[in-house]
Amino acid sequence: NAGVTQTPKFRILKIGQSMTLQCTQDMNHNYMYWYRQDPGMGLKLIYYSVGAGITDKGEVPNGYNVSRSTTEDFPLRLELAAPSQTSVYFCASSQLAGGRETQYFGPGTRLLVL
Amino acid sequence: KQEVTQIPAALSVPEGENLVLNCSFTDSAIYNLQWFRQDPGKGLTSLLLIQSSQREQTSGRLNASLDKSSGRSTLYIAASQPGDSATYLCAVIGVTGANNLFFGTGTRLTVIP
Numbered sequence: 001n002a003g004v005t006q007t008p009k010f011r012i013l014k015i016g017q018s019m020t021l022q023c024t025q026d027m028n029h030n031y032m033y034w035y036r037q038d039p040g041m042g043l044k045l046i047y048y049s050v051g052a053g054i055t056d057k058g059e060v061p062n063g064y065n066v067s068r069s070t071t072e073d074f075p076l077r078l079e080l081a082a083p084s085q086t087s088v089y090f091c092a093s094s095q096l097a098g099g100r101e102t103q104y105f106g107p108g109t110r111l112l113v114l
Numbered sequence: 115k116q117e118v119t120q121i122p123a124a125l126s127v128p129e130g131e132n133l134v135l136n137c138s139f140t141d142s143a144i145y146n147l148q149w150f151r152q153d154p155g156k157g158l159t160s161l162l163l164i165q166s167s168q169r170e171q172t173s174g175r176l177n178a179s180l181d182k183s184s185g186r187s188t189l190y191i192a193a194s195q196p197g198d199s200a201t202y203l204c205a206v207i208g209v210t211g212a213n214n215l216f217f218g219t220g221t222r223l224t225v226i227p
Contacts, residue, residue: 004157040219041219042118042203042205042216042217042218042219042220043158043203043205043215043217044217045215090157090158092158101163102148102160102163103160103215104160105150105157105158105159106157107156107157108155108156108157
């Protein structure tokens with residue numbers, strides 16, 4: 001049981017390039033989330049999904065896109081990378097809504113945009 | 115908008131000492147409060163989850179309390195060990211809006227052998 005896995009672990013992008021951050025969970029959780037963590041700051045929600053085919057914006061969605069075609073996968077897409085997107089990105093999942101159980105986090109993807 | 119604050123930002127203690135980490139939040143309409151541990155370069159690990167109707171939760175040497183009316187929570191760590199060195203984050207989920215956690219900026223704990 002791997003939990004939540006993320007790839008890649010680290011990536012350097014040039015301004016204007018695009019990439020997809022991958023997230024997969026094997027716990028059959030309905031809810032999945034993408035957060036970003038800037039140095040010295042707390043995590044902020046980018047997008048979330050309550051099930052396959054359903055996604056919604058979080059607090060900081062600009063510059064990102066997501067899709068949820070299966071229960072297991074929740075990729076995050078950066079179309080035109082900007083230096084402001086330099087951050088650590090965490091994917092998380094949970095089975096129940098409303099915080100009735102904890103969210104399980106992946107190990108993170110460190111992204112540097114130059 | 116919910117704001118979560120953690121003080122102090124960093125704390126160093128000698129091994130064996132008991133310690134308290136603080137968390138405050140501005141909107142008392144929360145579903146629950148959670149404490150997480152984050153090791154350098156790693157993801158977050160949930161330590162304790164307190165539902166809004168509860169006052170405290172305990173797990174081993176950890177005890178978390180919640181005072182919703184005053185917007186405060188504390189994480190008590192007994193008999194600290196060097197392996198407790200990490201960043202501790204608290205987070206709350208509000209009763210309305212997106213199903214997301216509002217995180218504090220964390221307290222970086224160093225336990226000195």
